[in-house]
Amino acid sequence: MFTFIRHCLFLLLLCLVSEPAFSIPMQVRFNDVEYDMTVSIDPVNRALIGKSIITVKHPRELQLMLGAAFEVTQAISNDGPMGIGREASNQPHVWNIPVAFRQQVQFVIHWQGSLAPLDTSLDHQQTLGRPIAVSGQAGTFLPDGSNWYPRVVGHLVRYKINIELPAGQKGLVAGKLIEEKESQQGYQASFEFPDPTEGIDLMAGPYVVETQKYEGVKNRAIQLRTYFHPQISDLSRDYLASVKRYLDKYESWIGEYPYTEFSIVSSPTPTGFGMPTLTYLGIDVLKLPFIRDTSLGHEILHNWWGNGVYPDYQHGNWSEGLTTFMADYAYKEQESDEAAREMRLGWLRDFAALQSGQDTPLAAFTLRTHGASKIVGYNKAAMFFFMLRDQLGEAVFQRAVQGLWNTRRFRITSWQDIQKVFEIISGQHLDAFFTQWLNRSGAPFIVINEAKSIGTESGYQLAITLQQSEPAYAVRVPIAIESEQGVHIHRLDLQQAQQNFTLTLPERPLSVSLDPDWRLFRQLASDEVPPILREVMVNSATQTVILPHQEEARRVAEMLASKLQDRTPQIISPTQQISTTAPVLVIGLQPDVDTWLANQQLSARPDEVKGKGSAQAWTTSRPQGGSLAIVSTQDVAAMEDLLRPLPHYGKQSYIVFEGRQVVEKGIWQIPMQKVTVK
Ligand SMILES: [Zn+2]
Numbered sequence: 001m002f003t004f005i006r007h008c009l010f011l012l013l014l015c016l017v018s019e020p021a022f023s024i025p026m027q028v029r030f031n032d033v034e035y036d037m038t039v040s041i042d043p044v045n046r047a048l049i050g051k052s053i054i055t056v057k058h059p060r061e062l063q064l065m066l067g068a069a070f071e072v073t074q075a076i077s078n079d080g081p082m083g084i085g086r087e088a089s090n091q092p093h094v095w096n097i098p099v100a101f102r103q104q105v106q107f108v109i110h111w112q113g114s115l116a117p118l119d120t121s122l123d124h125q126q127t128l129g130r131p132i133a134v135s136g137q138a139g140t141f142l143p144d145g146s147n148w149y150p151r152v153v154g155h156l157v158r159y160k161i162n163i164e165l166p167a168g169q170k171g172l173v174a175g176k177l178i179e180e181k182e183s184q185q186g187y188q189a190s191f192e193f194p195d196p197t198e199g200i201d202l203m204a205g206p207y208v209v210e211t212q213k214y215e216g217v218k219n220r221a222i223q224l225r226t227y228f229h230p231q232i233s234d235l236s237r238d239y240l241a242s243v244k245r246y247l248d249k250y251e252s253w254i255g256e257y258p259y260t261e262f263s264i265v266s267s268p269t270p271t272g273f274g275m276p277t278l279t280y281l282g283i284d285v286l287k288l289p290f291i292r293d294t295s296l297g298h299e300i301l302h303n304w305w306g307n308g309v310y311p312d313y314q315h316g317n318w319s320e321g322l323t324t325f326m327a328d329y330a331y332k333e334q335e336s337d338e339a340a341r342e343m344r345l346g347w348l349r350d351f352a353a354l355q356s357g358q359d360t361p362l363a364a365f366t367l368r369t370h371g372a373s374k375i376v377g378y379n380k381a382a383m384f385f386f387m388l389r390d391q392l393g394e395a396v397f398q399r400a401v402q403g404l405w406n407t408r409r410f411r412i413t414s415w416q417d418i419q420k421v422f423e424i425i426s427g428q429h430l431d432a433f434f435t436q437w438l439n440r441s442g443a444p445f446i447v448i449n450e451a452k453s454i455g456t457e458s459g460y461q462l463a464i465t466l467q468q469s470e471p472a473y474a475v476r477v478p479i480a481i482e483s484e485q486g487v488h489i490h491r492l493d494l495q496q497a498q499q500n501f502t503l504t505l506p507e508r509p510l511s512v513s514l515d516p517d518w519r520l521f522r523q524l525a526s527d528e529v530p531p532i533l534r535e536v537m538v539n540s541a542t543q544t545v546i547l548p549h550q551e552e553a554r555r556v557a558e559m560l561a562s563k564l565q566d567r568t569p570q571i572i573s574p575t576q577q578i579s580t581t582a583p584v585l586v587i588g589l590q591p592d593v594d595t596w597l598a599n600q601q602l603s604a605r606p607d608e609v610k611g612k613g614s615a616q617a618w619t620t621s622r623p624q625g626g627s628l629a630i631v632s633t634q635d636v637a638a639m640e641d642l643l644r645p646l647p648h649y650g651k652q653s654y655i656v657f658e659g660r661q662v663v664e665k666g667i668w669q670i671p672m673q674k675v676t677v678k
Contacts, residue, residue, distance in 0.1 A: 032057035033054070033055070033056050033152045033158070034054070035054055035157060036052070036054075036055070036160045036161075037052040037053075037149060037159065037162070038051050038164070039149070039161065039163055039202070040165075041165055041169075041171065042165075043135045043137050043139075043140050044137060045114075046114050046115040046116070046136065047112070048070075050110070051108070051111075052108070052150055053108050054150065055106050056104060057103065058104070059097070059105045061096075062096075062153075063094065063153040064093075064150055064152055065092055065093065065094050065095075065147055065151055066109070066111060066147055066149070067146055068091055069115075069133065070112065070148070071112055071113055072084040072085060073110045073111065073112060074108070074109070075095070075107070075109045077108075078102075078105055078106055082107065092147060111150065115133045115134055115135035116132050116133065116134045117135070117136055118138060118140070118268065118269075119269075120268045131144075131145030131146045136268075138205065138229075139203070139204070139205040139268040140171065140205065141201070141267065141280075143201050144198070144200055144201045148202070156197060157197060157199070158195065158196060158197070159200060160191070160193075161173055161175075161190065161192075163190075163202065164187070165186055165187045165204055167184055167185065169204050169207075170187050170207040170227060171202060171204030172189065172203055172227060172263065173191050173202050174276045174277045175194075175259075175261075176191060176277075177190075177191055177261060178190040178191060178192050197276060197307075201273070203280055205265075205266070206230065207227040207229065207265075207266070208228055208229075210225065210228070210233070210236035210240065211225050212224045214247060216257050217251045217255075222261060223261040224240050224243050224244065224263070225263040225264075226240060226266075227263055227265040228266045228286070229268070229283055231283070232266060235287070242292040246296065246300040247262070247300065249297075250301055255405040257303065259276060262278065262303070263277065263278040263279075264278070264279055264286070264296070265278055265279070266280075266286055267282050267283065268283060271285075274299040274306070277303070279299040294331065301327045302319070306319035306320075306323060308410065309404065309405065309408045309409060310412045310413060312412050312413060312415075315363065315414045315415060316362065316365055316366065316415050318415050321362075321380070321381020321382050321384060324382040325382040326385075326401075328382075329382050344383065344517070344518040345518045346379075346651070347379035347383055347521075348518055350375045350379060351376075351379065351523075352523065352529050353529075353534075353535070360373075360376055361376075361438060362377070362381055362384065363438040363439055365381070380443075380521060384437050386519070390476070391433065391476065392426050392428070396426045399425050404418060404421045404422075415434065415438055416434075443521050443522050443523045444468045444472075444475060444523065445522065445525070446467070446469075446477060446494070446520070447466070447467050447514070447525070448467075448479075448514050448675045449465040449467045449498070450464070451511075451512045451675050453508065456504075459504060459506045460508050461503070461504055462481065462502070462503045462504075462505055462509045463501070464492065464503070465498065466498070466501070466514075467498045468494060470497045472496055472497045473494075475494050475520055476492070477492045478490070478516070478517065478519050479512055479513070480513040481503070481505065482509065482510050482511045483505070484507065484510070490503060512674070512675050513672045513673060516672050528673060529670065530667055530670040531619035531621050531627035531628075531653060531668065532652060532667065533564075533617060533646075533649060533650050533655070534650030535583045535619070535627050535629070536565070536583045536627070537566070537650050539582065540567070541583070542570065542582060543571075543572045543580060543582055543585070544561045544565075544570060544571050544572065545571070545573075545586040546574070546587055546588070547574050547587065547589070547592040547593065556640050557588065560587055560631065560643055563643055563646075564646065564647050565585070569585070578628075579624075583628070584622075584629070585629050585631070586631065587630075588631075588632060588633075589639075590633070590634055593630060605618075605632070606620075608656075608666065612656045612663065613656040614634050614635075614638035614641070614657060614658050615631070615632065615633040615641065615656070616631075616632050616633075616654070616655070617629065618630055619654065619668070641660045645662065649665065652665045652666065652667060653667045654666055654668070
């Protein structure tokens, strides 16, 4: 079956949102297909009635399809009646149109049906997993993947659509708003999408609409709107101000915004979708204060990458990587060098935590279906663009990004097409770079084997030997050389499994460190990975030690353990000497925790948490391998206070709570790969 993909919303903190789990288009051809449609929806009775005139110019073989939930009341083409396209009422309607040479062919299809009830208890994953057309007073969502309208299979399309709704409801689809009428009889709006696009999603609800104008580059008017449920309509102005800020940024960075409107639409379910000209976000998501500064920008940028330049899904989806790099990551760079460095380290750390078999080549990523695919499809891909910028320099990279936009707008674009644009603009051969990062899974594991220096008449000669796993990658390895005068970064072009480099330096080198700012996508050594709380949460081999004996405390501790691990914990006895290398989670009251640590001959409570707050959690590595996470509280109430918040802080190495409030948190400093110069 053929359906198109909508872009994800990237809300890491919420774990709400990911890519829709729709199927992937097998073949997308640009053919001249146009829909002219009228749809009436009655949300109270969940009824839809539609009429579509489908025009195909220069037709080749065609297939038309409509979902099984609908009745066809009339279907005719230039050649006469077409039948209803199915034999049994539980089948989708499918019409196979034979090839016939002519200038154009037209189909007129009338259809109707009842929509599934809106179920606001569904979470985002469930909404994604079932592209079903739903309707109710609080909201209607007809996702493209539900086949809610008769479609020509496998083609980009242009469309015009007229939406009719009862009074009090408003609705929209992606595209330009042509006309809008509201009266006591009802609401009616016409939209047009004049460029070839992937499909149609329709949204409606009891919206309060706020409209503002924005003047884009070349003085082009862009209409900005919020379609918000009444209970959040006071958020409109702040959201519209943020949209302006992002349009400004991306127009000057990439080029003209490709559409005449952008809308933010609220959804009664906790979902998140990005489509051309709009984003559809859960009411509760929109209430979160950080969404404006993170996910909103990511979604707006998808109007360029993903919904403006289309990925060639068969050969890999590059759009999430480029969007993550130019949105989520770019915001960190604006914040500070330190914040950007932390994000890169986070990517490498997550990659290091992948278990064998979870890693795939970047070119195989099509859309996000689970956490591991995000680590490759978003993070590794974002790091790919980061390394490409490092290689080409900021100015050339910037011109290439603009070139990509100018030449590939509204066209299906593969990784190879991107390579071509970057090669033309940079004048460099990038085949080796693209091939090694896209077609290979894994990452190079690089170490400094040796560093020796000898004094010469003019200064010092430093000989460094680098070694990497085979088959070798070609990488520019940043090396920090420390002398009494300070630290200088040098870049070494490593191409072989083992390679010697000689540098002439004015000062005596004391130590060398490998890639101290995490600018290379590489496999971290185990001592380069700081333990974080997430390990005991996600690793299914984790063993749990519950220290309290008293019944109530024990019950809360067990509840906390299962909340953290999202499964029934494997509990081992506190008196048992820990021998496993699997991660271990320990939960207890303060004095018991201290005694247990001493009995196990483990290091005592670290200074970062000692004596602070009502509850503390921290991680440590055990001498025999394996990580340990300890949760220590002053009393049972303080333990109970952790039930809701603590599971959200998996990224941290340590955290201190006062009641439910976080008062301190952080990631352990990790030792870099540092070698003393001999
Ligand atoms: Zn995305």
